[in-house]
Amino acid sequence: MTRRWMILVILLLVALPSVLYARWIKDKVYLETESVGKVEFSHYTHLEMESVGKNCPTCHNSIFHIVTKKNPVFTMADMEAGKACGACHNGTQAFSVAGDCATCHTAAGDIAIQTENVGKVAFSHDVHLGMFGCNECHPDIFKAQNNSNHTSMKAMADGASCGACHDGSTAFSVKDDCTACHAGDIEYANADAGNVNFPHKAHIGMFGCDECHSDLFKPQKGGNKMTMEAMEKGEFCGACHDGSSAFGVAEDCETCHKM
Ligand code: HEC
Ligand code: HEC
Ligand code: HEC
Ligand code: HEC
Ligand code: HEC
Ligand code: HEC
Ligand code: HEC
Ligand code: HEC
Ligand code: HEC
Known part of the structure; x- marks a missing residue:
């Protein structure tokens, strides 16, 4: 019973072009698709636009029924033929449904x-x-x-x-x-000791990812508290840069630190 009343009230409101009700309605509504997720439509943004106006009948119920289940499922082809969003998004009134896909399908960024x-x-x-x-x-x-x-x-x-x-x-x-x-080369800014360059690419040419991740290093820039002291004890870079598997951390400072 209450649902019916709601619908009646809404229908009444829709009949009145009104500034007041613009803020009363639900701003964001979502149109679900089967294959590519949901599309967001903002009432407020549209009602602020001069060519649309704070005017419900511009869209309701000729283009979209407010009882959303009464709207058929529109395809992009329908819209390109002028249905649904395509009534305005035709390249003259507003950007076309035939382009700018990611403006409406925002999740597709x-x-x-x-x-x-x-x-x-x-x-x-x-x-x-x-x-x-x-x-x-x-x-x-x-x-x-x-x-x-x-x-x-x-x-x-x-x-x-x-x-x-x-x-x-x-x-x-x-x-x-x-x-x-995957991750490219990594550069650390180090005020005291000069910037450190970690050439990921050169290492990936020699080792599998699993030889470093996640046991030696969490795969996150700055996610591992690397100190020279820890490295000299064989942790982090020091696991290999020990002077035998690869040049040692206690030597060749400038191979890693760019002064
Ligand atoms: C080259 C392949 C490719 C094309 C073309 C493509 N997508 Fe996607 N899409 C993906 C991949 C990969 C993901 C991520 C899936 C995952 O994370 O498991 C994705 C995810 C999505 C998601 C979910 C986003 C989220 O945050 O959950 C949506 C919605 C989506 N795509 C819509 C679209 C739409 C609309 C188009 C056309 C305008 C499109 N995609 C074209 C590959 C593609
Ligand atoms: C630019 C077009 C446009 C204008 C103008 C517009 N609407 Fe809508 N409205 C839509 C779209 C699109 C939907 C969603 C349709 C769907 O999901 O199938 C919708 C849905 C609705 C719904 C249903 C929401 C839900 O979740 O069930 C109500 C209620 C509604 N509008 C009220 C109004 C009122 C009141 C006004 C005037 C203040 C208005 N609309 C102006 C496009 C518009
Ligand atoms: C003005 C907004 C808008 C633009 C721009 C837009 N779409 Fe859509 N698209 C929608 C809406 C809304 C739906 C859902 C309609 C429904 O469910 O009734 C949809 C549905 C779809 C679907 C599922 C239905 C179908 O036709 O298969 C695909 C795929 C799709 N869009 C791809 C695209 C591609 C590709 C582009 C760019 C060339 C694009 N869209 C541009 C709003 C838009
Ligand atoms: C009554 C005409 C009309 C209808 C119907 C309409 N739009 Fe729009 N829309 C506009 C106008 C006008 C603009 C602003 C002009 C432009 O950016 O090209 C706009 C802009 C937008 C924008 C950009 C908003 C921003 O923040 O800049 C999105 C996203 C959008 N519309 C989505 C949709 C979707 C999705 C639908 C269908 C569910 C739809 N529109 C139906 C007229 C309409
Ligand atoms: C439908 C085919 C297709 C699928 C699926 C696909 N790609 Fe691509 N991708 C391409 C083509 C074609 C290119 C451009 C040609 C090239 O660079 O060799 C490309 C280019 C790229 C580029 C280079 C981008 C640039 O800025 O130049 C990256 C990165 C990439 N793809 C990542 C992915 C990832 C990650 C996935 C899976 C989640 C994926 N692609 C799935 C076809 C595809
Ligand atoms: C075209 C893009 C692309 C290229 C090139 C690529 N990957 Fe991936 N890789 C991915 C994506 C996307 C995932 C995530 C897969 C998922 O979760 O579905 C992934 C996941 C992984 C994983 C975790 C899953 C697993 O199989 O253990 C490893 C390890 C990995 N990649 C290593 C590599 C290595 C080594 C190379 C080079 C030989 C490589 N990748 C080249 C896109 C790529
Ligand atoms: C020789 C060791 C080593 C190998 C091999 C290695 N990584 Fe890394 N990786 C690192 C280090 C070190 C970091 C940075 C950790 C830090 O800053 O605390 C890192 C960071 C990352 C990050 C995060 C990047 C960021 O900007 O946050 C990703 C993603 C990653 N690695 C993926 C991979 C993948 C995928 C492979 C294999 C294709 C791989 N790594 C191979 C050492 C390695
Ligand atoms: C899994 C072993 C391993 C780990 C862990 C490792 N490296 Fe290396 N690294 C090597 C090997 C092997 C070489 C090549 C042999 C050599 O130059 O002594 C190398 C070479 C380098 C080079 C010279 C690359 C070039 O292009 O000539 C730099 C710089 C470097 N590593 C920095 C680091 C830094 C910084 C870390 C820690 C964030 C690190 N490495 C962690 C094994 C490793
Ligand atoms: C294998 C590469 C490598 C070599 C060789 C190396 N370092 Fe480092 N160093 C690093 C990395 C990686 C960090 C951490 C960067 C970050 O997280 O910002 C670091 C950090 C530092 C820091 C700041 C943190 C701390 O522990 O105090 C100092 C100081 C430092 N190094 C001095 C040196 C000196 C002096 C040498 C030569 C004896 C040297 N390093 C050789 C890779 C190296």
Whole structure:
């Protein structure tokens, strides 16, 4: 019963173009998609725009019904033909639904995929969206939800996940340039002793990630309290830089410290 009343009241409000009610309604509403997550729509932002106006009937109920379940599921093709958001987002009244994908699909920005032992891997939607449509990755290769597609480098080398394209022909191979996707070289600013350069790339050429992570080093810049004293006792860099496996921490200060 109360629900019915609510709907009646809302319908009444919608009939009145009003400044007052603009702040009364729910600002953010979400349109769910099956394959690429949800899209946020902001009432307030739109109601502030001159070409829209604080005018509910601009959208309700001709473009969108306020009883949201009465709205069909729109595809991007529907929108390009002028339905739903595409009624205005047509490249003349507002930026087009045929471009600027990430302005509406905001979750499709930069993504950090968390691994268990080797830190975060950055994935840039922007870089890839210049080359591929959403459906070339979603939902077949990746479910559109952060950290819900975990796999191993071995599976990728056999064509799973990023390896579907990063196979050495469509794009650089997951078997080669580890640092293109994983951490690059690391620089520490050290006021007293000169900046320290840790050449990750040079080390990755000699060792597997697991020889350093996570036993010797947490994979996080500045996440390990490294002191020379600890290193001379064989910890951190000193595990190898002992004067036999590699040049020692008690010598060659300037190989690591740039004065
Ligand atoms: C620029 C277009 C636009 C304007 C103008 C607009 N709305 Fe909406 N409204 C939407 C969209 C889009 C939805 C979500 C539709 C869906 O989820 O299918 C929505 C949903 C709603 C809902 C349902 C929310 C829910 O979660 O169930 C209500 C209530 C609503 N609007 C009220 C209003 C009122 C009142 C005004 C005027 C003050 C207004 N709207 C102006 C686009 C608009
Ligand atoms: C003005 C905002 C807006 C822009 C710009 C936009 N989208 Fe969408 N997109 C939506 C909304 C809203 C939905 C969900 C509609 C629904 O569920 O009724 C959607 C749904 C989708 C879907 C799932 C439905 C389908 O058509 O398969 C895909 C995929 C998609 N968008 C891809 C894209 C791509 C690619 C671009 C850029 C070329 C883009 N979108 C630009 C708002 C936008
Ligand atoms: C009645 C016309 C109209 C409808 C319908 C409409 N928009 Fe807009 N929208 C605009 C205008 C006008 C702008 C501002 C002009 C521009 O930036 O090109 C805008 C801007 C936006 C922006 C950028 C906001 C910002 O902070 O700068 C987003 C995101 C957006 N719309 C999403 C949507 C989505 C998602 C839908 C569909 C659910 C939708 N719009 C439906 C008219 C509309
Ligand atoms: C080259 C492949 C690729 C393309 C093309 C692509 N995505 Fe993604 N997307 C990904 C990956 C990888 C993830 C992260 C999955 C994970 O963390 O497990 C992701 C995640 C997402 C998420 C979840 C974000 C979150 O924070 O949970 C959304 C939403 C999404 N993508 C939407 C889109 C939309 C919309 C498009 C097209 C405009 C698109 N994607 C195109 C690969 C792609
Ligand atoms: C195209 C990008 C890419 C390249 C190139 C790449 N990786 Fe990865 N790697 C990833 C992603 C993404 C994950 C996270 C996988 C997940 O959680 O689903 C990952 C996870 C890992 C993991 C943790 C999972 C496991 O298999 O143990 C290790 C270790 C790893 N990578 C090592 C490497 C090494 C060594 C190389 C070079 C031979 C390399 N990676 C090259 C993207 C890449
Ligand atoms: C649908 C195919 C496809 C998938 C899936 C894919 N990529 Fe890519 N990626 C490409 C192509 C093509 C390029 C550009 C060609 C090249 O650089 O070899 C590229 C380029 C890149 C670059 C270089 C970006 C730059 O700034 O130049 C990185 C980093 C990258 N991909 C990471 C990833 C990661 C991490 C994943 C998995 C989470 C992934 N890619 C999944 C096709 C793909
Ligand atoms: C010789 C040792 C060594 C090897 C081998 C190594 N790392 Fe690291 N890694 C480090 C050190 C040292 C740091 C920095 C820790 C600190 O600042 O406290 C680091 C940091 C990281 C970070 C965090 C970067 C940041 O900016 O926060 C990631 C991610 C990472 N490593 C991934 C990897 C991956 C993936 C591999 C294998 C492809 C690998 N590492 C191989 C020593 C190594
Ligand atoms: C798993 C063993 C291992 C660890 C841990 C390690 N290194 Fe190395 N490092 C080596 C080896 C082996 C070489 C090459 C042999 C040599 O030059 O003596 C090397 C070379 C270097 C070089 C010279 C690279 C070049 O391009 O010529 C620098 C600088 C360096 N390491 C810094 C560090 C720093 C800083 C740390 C700690 C944050 C560290 N290493 C941790 C094994 C390691
Ligand atoms: C294998 C590489 C390496 C060599 C060789 C090395 N250091 Fe360091 N040193 C580091 C790293 C890594 C840090 C920590 C940087 C950070 O966390 O900001 C550090 C930090 C320091 C610090 C500040 C922290 C502390 O323990 O007081 C001093 C001072 C220092 N080094 C002096 C020296 C001197 C003097 C030498 C030569 C006898 C030397 N280092 C040789 C890698 C090295």
